[in-house]
Amino acid sequence: xxxxxxxxxxxxxxxxxxxxxxxxxxxxxMNPIVTGxxxxxxxxxxxxxxxxxxxxxxxxxxxxxxxxPTHIAFDMEWLRFTPMLSINMGxxxxxxSIMMLIVVTTVSAMVHIYSFGYMKGESGFAxxxxxxxxxxxxxxxxxxxxxxxxxxxxxxxxxxxxxxxIGYYYEKPSAVNASKKAxxxxxxxxxxxxxxxxxxxYFTGTFDLVAxxxxxxxxxxxxxxxxxxxxxxxxxxxxxxxxxxxxKSAMFPLHIWLPDAMEGPTPVSALIHAATMVVAGVYLxxxxxxxxxxxxxxxxxxxxxxxxxxxxxxxIIAITQTDIKRVLAFSTMSQIGYMMMALGVSGFYGxxxxxxxxxxxxLFNHAMFKSLLFLGAGAIIHAVHSNYMTDMxxxxxxxxxxxxxxxxxxxxxxxxxxxxxxxxxxxxLVAAMAKNPIYFWVxxxxxxxxxxxxxxxxFSIFWGEKREYEHKPQEAPLSMTIPLLLLAVASAVAxxxxxxxxxxxxxIPFEVHFHPLIAYPSLAVxxxxxxxxxxxxxxxxxxxxxxxxxxxxxxxxxxxxFYIDEIYLWFTHTIIFGMxxxxxxxxxxxxxxxxLNGIASFTNMVxxxxxxxxxxxxxxxxxxxxxxxxxxxxxxxxWIS
Amino acid sequence: MVDIPVEHFSYIALFVFxxxxxxxxxxxNMIAMLMSxxxxxxxxxxxxxxxxxxxxxxxxxxxxxSLFIIGVAAAEAAVAIAIIINVYRRFKTINVEKVNSxxx
Numbered sequence: 001x002x003x004x005x006x007x008x009x010x011x012x013x014x015x016x017x018x019x020x021x022x023x024x025x026x027x028x029x030m031n032p033i034v035t036g037x038x039x040x041x042x043x044x045x046x047x048x049x050x051x052x053x054x055x056x057x058x059x060x061x062x063x064x065x066x067x068x069p070t071h072i073a074f075d076m077e078w079l080r081f082t083p084m085l086s087i088n089m090g091x092x093x094x095x096x097s098i099m100m101l102i103v104v105t106t107v108s109a110m111v112h113i114y115s116f117g118y119m120k121g122e123s124g125f126a127x128x129x130x131x132x133x134x135x136x137x138x139x140x141x142x143x144x145x146x147x148x149x150x151x152x153x154x155x156x157x158x159x160x161x162x163x164x165x166i167g168y169y170y171e172k173p174s175a176v177n178a179s180k181k182a183x184x185x186x187x188x189x190x191x192x193x194x195x196x197x198x199x200x201x202y203f204t205g206t207f208d209l210v211a212x213x214x215x216x217x218x219x220x221x222x223x224x225x226x227x228x229x230x231x232x233x234x235x236x237x238x239x240x241x242x243x244x245x246x247x248k249s250a251m252f253p254l255h256i257w258l259p260d261a262m263e264g265p266t267p268v269s270a271l272i273h274a275a276t277m278v279v280a281g282v283y284l285x286x287x288x289x290x291x292x293x294x295x296x297x298x299x300x301x302x303x304x305x306x307x308x309x310x311x312x313x314x315x316i317i318a319i320t321q322t323d324i325k326r327v328l329a330f331s332t333m334s335q336i337g338y339m340m341m342a343l344g345v346s347g348f349y350g351x352x353x354x355x356x357x358x359x360x361x362x363l364f365n366h367a368m369f370k371s372l373l374f375l376g377a378g379a380i381i382h383a384v385h386s387n388y389m390t391d392m393x394x395x396x397x398x399x400x401x402x403x404x405x406x407x408x409x410x411x412x413x414x415x416x417x418x419x420x421x422x423x424x425x426x427x428x429l430v431a432a433m434a435k436n437p438i439y440f441w442v443x444x445x446x447x448x449x450x451x452x453x454x455x456x457x458x459f460s461i462f463w464g465e466k467r468e469y470e471h472k473p474q475e476a477p478l479s480m481t482i483p484l485l486l487l488a489v490a491s492a493v494a495x496x497x498x499x500x501x502x503x504x505x506x507x508i509p510f511e512v513h514f515h516p517l518i519a520y521p522s523l524a525v526x527x528x529x530x531x532x533x534x535x536x537x538x539x540x541x542x543x544x545x546x547x548x549x550x551x552x553x554x555x556x557x558x559x560x561x562f563y564i565d566e567i568y569l570w571f572t573h574t575i576i577f578g579m580x581x582x583x584x585x586x587x588x589x590x591x592x593x594x595x596l597n598g599i600a601s602f603t604n605m606v607x608x609x610x611x612x613x614x615x616x617x618x619x620x621x622x623x624x625x626x627x628x629x630x631x632x633x634x635x636x637x638x639w640i641s
Numbered sequence: 642m643v644d645i646p647v648e649h650f651s652y653i654a655l656f657v658f659x660x661x662x663x664x665x666x667x668x669x670n671m672i673a674m675l676m677s678x679x680x681x682x683x684x685x686x687x688x689x690x691x692x693x694x695x696x697x698x699x700x701x702x703x704x705x706x707s708l709f710i711i712g713v714a715a716a717e718a719a720v721a722i723a724i725i726i727n728v729y730r731r732f733k734t735i736n737v738e739k740v741n742s743x744x745x
Contacts, residue, residue, distance in 0.1 A: 611745040612745070614744050614745045615741065615744055615745075616740075616741030616742060616743050616744030617737075617738060617741055618737050618740075618741075619665070619666050619667075619737060619738075622665060622666060626662065
């Protein structure tokens with residue numbers, strides 16, 4: 001580890017923070033467009049520095065002793081509680097943090113530019129850019145965190161910025177509810193992160209990520225093997241941390257906030273709820289991966305199962321949704337399930353770490369094509385003024401650029417060669433096959449479902465029946481189409497990045513091999529999904545309704561998202577509010593309050609009865625006094641002596 | 642004169658003391674209440690002088706103490722009358738029952 005190399009990376013969060021402060025404090029005093037430019041300039045600066053860092057790290061410094069090194073570019077004592085316990089702020093540079101820097105700054109910059117068009121004329125334009133700066137700052141603070149506590153702090157900060165941006169249209173009750181829901185659900189999950197982190201820190205005595213995740217001599221190794229309920233302490237700790245990650249990454253059953261979060265402006269959905277914040281959970285698991293793989297294989301198995309289940313679950317729901325943003329939200333959940341599953345099935349050394357590499361690769365590609373899909377959806381909503389695909393159709397005539405870019409993204413997410421999704425999904429399937437064929441077949445089926453629902457979306461929006469629009473839909477302005485085109489290029493070619501050369505679990509580059517037995521079936525199932533979607537939705541037909549009718553039970557379950565929200569509501573209302581809370585409130589109102597009110601009313605009663613003694617009549621007082629003196633006198637004479 | 646027993650002085654003093662006390666509690670006029678207080682003080686003076694004479698004929702403390710009390714009583718009367726004048730200016734009365742604004 002060399003000192004102070006890459007010190008300039010600390011400028012990225014600092015500049016973004018200054019931009020947030022400046023636009024936040026003075027944003028309402030200047031032209032909103034200027035605010036947007038300041039914010040965009042800050043993120044573009046971050047973008048340039050990130051790319052420069054990546055270039056320098058991978059190509060100039062490159063491998064040291066055959067592996068990519070970890071640099072602590074900056075480290076500073078921030079909070080000092082006792083000499084034993086202090087919390088640092090720092091910047092940690094290694095392959096995955098650089099990859100995340102690139103993802104965050106790229107998508108954020110695209111969204112900043114795009115929002116000039118999309119948010120034009122909104123009353124809260126300056127506020128929007130302020131929050132975007134806050135979010136970018138927090139997200140970058142999260143990815144470069146050098147210790148777990150710093151990560152946790154920024155983790156909460158991204159939660160806050162997500163809350164603020166979902167609730168951007170704060171006059172709309174549904175947006176307010178959605179922002180509250182997102183905040184409460186993720187906060188609830190973060191409690192797991194906090195507990196797990198403290199457990200980990202208690203047994204190792206450090207928050208430092210380098211010390212925690214050093215594969216030779218894990219700091220956690222000294223923890224007692226058997227902990228609570230027959231599960232070791234370290235498994236508990238990382239399991240709880242995974243709960244935090246699952247909450248942020250919308251894994252089942254903590255996913256309920258993500259579809260509602262679509263109430264926020266569409267660029268926000270693209271940035272936060274597709275590309276960056278929701279993959280923070282994946283990033284967290286990847287960050288602590290050595291602990292999972294060496295000390296807590298049980299927790300890693302849980303990661304794989306939750307990921308695989310969420311991917312199937314979300315894909316099934318996505319098929320029947322009609323709000324295009326919700327389809328994309330469930331698709332995000334499904335793709336993050338892929339990443340989680342890939343981490344869960346991964347090993348550590350060499351090719352056994354394919355899953356880890358594939359997960360990061362998919363994270364990278366997903367950020368590009370999913371933000372593109374969301375931004376495209378934003379352009380469509382901008383043109384049609386509706387979120388529902390039933391209000392759309394035949395839009396390819398009106399929105400040619402959006403059409404092409406959306407198609408590229410849909411092909412990428414479906415895993416069609418040569419678009420980026422093919423490569424990462426392929427690697428994930430290879431890793432799944434190596435671990436357990438069940439994972440492979442599950443994810444293989446999900447790949448088919450993904451292709452189907454994406455092309456259902458695509459065909460319903462851009463093909464389908466010819467229809468008359470009240471206002472002729474117009475292609476979006478240049479500020480919106482340029483980010484679309486840039487992201488489309490990224491989605492198309494990112495697959496050719498030799499990712500395993502840069503990112504691997506043990507930091508040592510390895511070669512990936514083409515596995516025809518895996519690539520061809522997955523391509524086939526994706527093609528099948530697309531063909532089925534084309535048959536059903538390309539021309540107006542009655543087939544979809546017929547199928548929905550014959551499978552009405554499953555259709556209804558899926559359309560209502562398996563009633564998970566209702567189960568939560570029932571649970572909170574009946575169990576928590578009805579039984580626990582009402583009993584507690586009765587106790588509070590009658591016993592606690594009753595006791596205190598009793599004291600007060602007793603005092604009041606006594607004073608009511610005795611206040612007449614203070615009559616203002618001087619002579620009465622004199623009589624009382626003399627009687628008292630006489631009484632004392634008698635006492636002294638007859639009792640005391 | 643030497644024949645008068647000391648108890649008789651005490652009887653007188655007791656009578657004067659209670660007369661003063663009674664006056665203090667029953668008269669509504671503040672001047673009259675002040676006069677009652679003077680009676681109480683003088684009862685004490687009688688006791689002081691009598692006991693000094695009978696118990697310690699060669700000492701003078703009791704006598705001097707009563708002189709002090711007379712002096713203090715004069716000062717107290719001056720202060721009390723000043724207060725009463727102020728009360729009168731404010732309430733237009735020196736009836737102690739009417740001066741009762743300090744109550745609950």
